[in-house]
Amino acid sequence: MQIFPESVREAWNEWELRAMVLISLALQTILILIGNWRKHSTSNILRIVLWLAYLSADSVATVSLGILSSNQEDSEGDSVNPNFVITAFWAPFLLLHLGGPDTITAYSLEDNELWPRHLLGVVVQVIVALYVFIRAWSSKMLNFLAIPVFVVGIIKFGERTWVLRSASSEHFRESMLPPPDAGPNYARYMEEYSSKKAEGFRVEPKTFIEAPIGFDHSDAVQANESSSAQNAAVLNKAYSFFETFKRLCADLILTFHDIENSQSFFQHRSSEEALEVIEFELGFMYDVFYTKSLLVYSGLGGILRCITLSFTVCVFLAFVLITEKQEYMKVDVIITYILLVGAIVLEFYAVVILLSSDWTLLWLSKHKNTAVDLLLRLVSSIALIKNKRWSNxxxxxxxxxxxxxxxxxxxxxxxxxxxxxxxxxxxxxxxxxxxxxxxxxxxxxxxxxxSRTASNFEASKRKELCARRGDMVLEKxxxxxxxxxxxxxxxxxxxxxxxxxxxxxxxxxxxxxxxxxxxxxxxxxxxxxxxxxxxxxxxxxxxxxxxxxxxxxxxxxxxxxxxxxxxxxxxxxxxxxxxxxxxxxxxxxxxxxxxxxxxxxxxxxxxxxxxxxxxxxxxxxxxxxxxxxxxxxxxxxxxxxxxxxxxxxxxxxxxxxxxxxGGxxxxxxxxxxxxxxxxxxxxxxxxxxxxxxxxx
Incomplete structure (x- = not known):
C-alpha cells in the first residue's frame, strides 16, 4: 500500500535535493544573522530558533551530500548527465555550509569537547564531496569552477574544527601553561660553594627577592581623552586582563603580581568603569569559546578570509560569463546563482561584523597613525551603537x-x-x-x-572572606x-x-x-x-x-x-x-x-x-x-x-x-x-x- 500518490513521490524525488540545498543555505543565514545575538539576549524564542538551526544545519548538509552521491546512478555509460554535473557543483557549497559562520561554532561548551568527532566528520564529508565531484567530471567549465569552491569549503570546515579543538578544555588549558622553569642551577651553585669553601674562603650564601612588577598607570583611562580614545584605552586594559584572568577558566592559579596589578586598577575606578572592563573581558571570553574569533582575528585568519572571499567572487563572475548554462535545467541554474550570491553576501556580512567588532577596535588602537586614527573613530562609533556585550x-x-x-x-x-x-x-x-x-x-x-580588609595576601583571610555568606554583615x-x-x-x-x-x-x-x-x-x-x-x-x-x-x-x-x-x-x-x-x-x-x-x-x-x-x-x-x-x-x-x-x-x-x-x-x-x-x-x-x- 502506497501512503503517498505516485505524483507526489515523483515531485519529491525531483525537488528533494534542491529543497535540501536551499534549506541548508537558509539555516546558514539564520546562524550568521542571529548567532551573535545570544550574547546579549535572554529571549527563549531566540535560543530555541538558534538551537534548532544549529542542530539542523549539519544534518541537512550531510543528508544533501548523501543524496548527491546516490544520484550518480542516473548517469548512463561513460557520459555524464548534465543535470548531475550542475548538482555536483553544489557539493563544495555544502562543505562550506558545514564549516558554519564565524559568529557561532559551538552552541554550548560540550560541542568544543566533541572536536574529534567533528574532525572525523570533516574527513568523511570531504571524501563524499570528492567522490561526487570525481564521478561528475566531464571536463566542462563548471567542473573547473568547483575546484576553488572546494578550497573555500575545506578552509571553512577546517577552521571550525581547529577552533573547536582550541576551545576544548584540554587544549585551552595547555595553551596557557608556561614553559617549564627549572629555576637557578642548584648543582652548579653548590659546586661553586664547595670549591670556594675548600680554598679557604669564608663563603656566605645570600638570597634576595625580585621586586614585583607594579601597575603601569601609563595606560590608565584619562578623563580628558576623546570618547574613542577612552574606549580604546578601556579595551586595551580589558584585553590585557583577559589574557591573564582567562586562567580562571582553565582551573589555573594567578600570581600575587596579577592580583596586585588588577587591584591597583580597579580600586581607583568607579563602578561604571570597572564593570565596563568586566563586560569587555567576558565578551572576549564568549568569542573564544563560541565563535571563530581566535582564528579570524589573527594574521592567518585575515589571509584565509581574503582567499575565501576572492575565490567566491571570482567563481560567481566566471559562472555569469560561461555559455554552457543552456545545457542545464533553468531551475538548477537559478539555484546555483542563489548559492553563489548567498555565499558572497554571507562573506561580506562576516567582513562587516569583523570590522565592527571589539577585536578590530583593539587592533586599530595598537597601530596608531592618521589613517588608522580616523578608522578607529569610525569603528568605535559603530561599536558603541551595535555591540551590546550582555543583556544588562x-x-x-x-x-x-x-x-x-x-x-x-x-x-x-x-x-x-x-x-x-x-x-x-x-x-x-x-x-x-x-x-x-x-x-x-x-x-x-x-x-x-x-577586598580592602584582606591585607598582605593572607591565605586564611582570603578564604574566610570568600566563605562569608551574610554572617560578616550580621557581625558588623x-x-x-x-x-x-x-x-x-x-x-x-x-x-x-x-x-x-x-x-x-x-x-x-x-x-x-x-x-x-x-x-x-x-x-x-x-x-x-x-x-x-x-x-x-x-x-x-x-x-x-x-x-x-x-x-x-x-x-x-x-x-x-x-x-x-x-x-x-x-x-x-x-x-x-x-x-x-x-x-x-x-x-x-x-x-x-x-x-x-x-x-x-x-x-x-x-x-x-x-x-x-x-x-x-x-x-x-x-x-x-x-x-x-x-x-x-x-x-x-x-x-x-x-x-x-x-x-x-x-x-x-x-x-x-x-x-x-545573555550573561x-x-x-x-x-x-x-x-x-x-x-x-x-x-x-x-x-x-x-x-x-x-x-x-x-
Whole structure:
C-alpha cells in the first residue's frame, strides 16, 4: 500500500535535493544573522530558533551530500548527465555550509569537547564531496569552477574544527601553561660553594627577592581623552586582563603580581568603569569559546578570509560569463546563482561584523597613525551603537506571586500535571529588570570594601572572606545572636528562601514610608528596591539555575514552601494580591518554632521566614534604625554578600555556559571578585628568589 500518490513521490524525488540545498543555505543565514545575538539576549524564542538551526544545519548538509552521491546512478555509460554535473557543483557549497559562520561554532561548551568527532566528520564529508565531484567530471567549465569552491569549503570546515579543538578544555588549558622553569642551577651553585669553601674562603650564601612588577598607570583611562580614545584605552586594559584572568577558566592559579596589578586598577575606578572592563573581558571570553574569533582575528585568519572571499567572487563572475548554462535545467541554474550570491553576501556580512567588532577596535588602537586614527573613530562609533556585550538585565522570581497564580496558563489543552506545563509555568513567572546604576554602585562598593580588609595576601583571610555568606554583615551590625540561625545554622538554599520571603514581607509592610515627601524616603526606597531586586534574582537562580549555586535541596525546599504558602492563601479568601498576602503572613503568631509543631518532614521555611521578618522589625526599634533606612541598608548588604558567595562557589564552566544566554550578573561579580583579589585561585608567593655567594 502506497501512503503517498505516485505524483507526489515523483515531485519529491525531483525537488528533494534542491529543497535540501536551499534549506541548508537558509539555516546558514539564520546562524550568521542571529548567532551573535545570544550574547546579549535572554529571549527563549531566540535560543530555541538558534538551537534548532544549529542542530539542523549539519544534518541537512550531510543528508544533501548523501543524496548527491546516490544520484550518480542516473548517469548512463561513460557520459555524464548534465543535470548531475550542475548538482555536483553544489557539493563544495555544502562543505562550506558545514564549516558554519564565524559568529557561532559551538552552541554550548560540550560541542568544543566533541572536536574529534567533528574532525572525523570533516574527513568523511570531504571524501563524499570528492567522490561526487570525481564521478561528475566531464571536463566542462563548471567542473573547473568547483575546484576553488572546494578550497573555500575545506578552509571553512577546517577552521571550525581547529577552533573547536582550541576551545576544548584540554587544549585551552595547555595553551596557557608556561614553559617549564627549572629555576637557578642548584648543582652548579653548590659546586661553586664547595670549591670556594675548600680554598679557604669564608663563603656566605645570600638570597634576595625580585621586586614585583607594579601597575603601569601609563595606560590608565584619562578623563580628558576623546570618547574613542577612552574606549580604546578601556579595551586595551580589558584585553590585557583577559589574557591573564582567562586562567580562571582553565582551573589555573594567578600570581600575587596579577592580583596586585588588577587591584591597583580597579580600586581607583568607579563602578561604571570597572564593570565596563568586566563586560569587555567576558565578551572576549564568549568569542573564544563560541565563535571563530581566535582564528579570524589573527594574521592567518585575515589571509584565509581574503582567499575565501576572492575565490567566491571570482567563481560567481566566471559562472555569469560561461555559455554552457543552456545545457542545464533553468531551475538548477537559478539555484546555483542563489548559492553563489548567498555565499558572497554571507562573506561580506562576516567582513562587516569583523570590522565592527571589539577585536578590530583593539587592533586599530595598537597601530596608531592618521589613517588608522580616523578608522578607529569610525569603528568605535559603530561599536558603541551595535555591540551590546550582555543583556544588562536581572531575571526576577517572586515566590508570593508564583503562589498566588496571578498568571494562569493560556493553553487550556495542556494538563496542569504535564511536565511541559510545569516548565512553562516557571517561565511565566520570570520577569526581567535592568541592572540600575544604583545597584552597580552598591555591589561594587561592598566588594571593594571587602577586598580592602584582606591585607598582605593572607591565605586564611582570603578564604574566610570568600566563605562569608551574610554572617560578616550580621557581625558588623552586632546582630549575629538574633539572626545567625538564618545563615550559620542553615544551608545556603535555605538562607536564600528565608531572606527572600522576609525581604518581601518587610517590603510590603513598609510601602507607606515610600510615599513620604522627605529625602529619607528616596534613600529608603533605593535600598529596599535594591534588596528586593537581589532577593528575586537569587530566587531565580535557585529555581531556574540551581547548578550555579552550591549543592543542596533547594528545589525540594522551594516546592514545599510553595505548597504551604498556597495552602495558606487558599484558606483565606480575602487574599487577592501580594501586599495583602504579606500582611496576613506577618499576623501569624510564631511564638512556637514551626519545627516544634510540624517536625522536619516538610522542608518548608515559610513561617521561619515570618520569624526572620519579625526579628528584623524588632531590631529596627531595638537598634534605633530610624525610618527603616538602616534596616534596608543592612538587608541590601546581606544580599550582596550572599550574591558574592554564590558567585565564588559557582564553577567557571557554569559561568561560561551562561554567556550564551545573555550573561548573568553572577558571572560579572565572579570575575570582578577575582580582580579584587577575592578568590582562592591564586599563588601565595613573594616573588622569584635568587641566591648569590658572598666570598670574603
Amino acid at each position: 538585565t536581572l531575571a526576577q522570581y517572586d515566590l508570593i506571586t508564583f503562589c498566588l497564580k496571578e498568571r494562569p496558563a493560556k493553553c487550556i489543552f495542556i494538563n496542569e500535571d504535564w511536565f511541559i506545563n510545569r516548565l512553562l509555568e516557571k517561565y511565566r513567572y520570570r520577569d526581567l529588570k535592568d541592572v540600575s546604576k544604583e545597584l552597580k554602585n552598591l555591589i561594587f562598593g561592598q566588594l571593594l570594601e571587602k 551590625a552586632k546582630c549575629l545572636d538574633e539572626l545567625g540561625w538564618t545563615i550559620n545554622g542553615a544551608e545556603f538554599d535555605q538562607s536564600i528562601l528565608l531572606w527572600h520571603i522576609a525581604t518581601n514581607l518587610c517590603y510590603y509592610s513598609d510601602l507607606e514610608f515610600y510615599h513620604s515627601p522627605n529625602s529619607e524616603a528616596s534613600i529608603l526606597k533605593k535600598n529596599s528596591e535594591a534588596s528586593k531586586v537581589l532577593s528575586n534574582y537569587m530566587l531565580y537562580l535557585l529555581v531556574m539555575c540551581p547548578f550555579m549555586l552550591p549543592n543542596g535541596i533547594g528545589q525540594i525546599r522551594f516546592r514545599d514552601t510553595c505548597a504551604e504558602a498556597e495552602e495558606f492563601i487558599t484558606e483565606r479568601k480575602s487574599i487577592k494580591n501580594r501586599e495583602t498576602a504579606c500582611k496576613m503572613l506577618l499576623k501569624v503568631s510564631t511564638d512556637i518554632l514551626p519545627s516544634k509543631v510540624k517536625g522536619d518532614r516538610s522542608k518548608s521555611v515559610l513561617f521561619d521566614a515570618c520569624r526572620l521578618a519579625k526579628a528584623l522589625q524588632f531590631l529596627e526599634s531595638k537598634k534605633h534604625w530610624e525610618n527603616n533606612e538602616k534596616k534596608w541598608e543592612f538587608i541590601s548588604h546581606v544580599w550582596v554578600e550572599m550574591l558574592a558567595f554564590a558567585a565564588n562557589q559557582c564553577r567557571w564552566s557554569d559561568h561560561a555556559q551562561q554567556l550564551r544566554r 548573568e550578573l553572577l558571572t560579572h561579580i565572579w570575575l570582578l571578585m577575582a580582580h579584587l583579589g577575592l578568590t582562592e585561585q591564586f599563588q601565595i608567593s613573594e616573588g622569584h628568589v635568587r641566591a648569590k655567594l658572598i666570598v670574603e
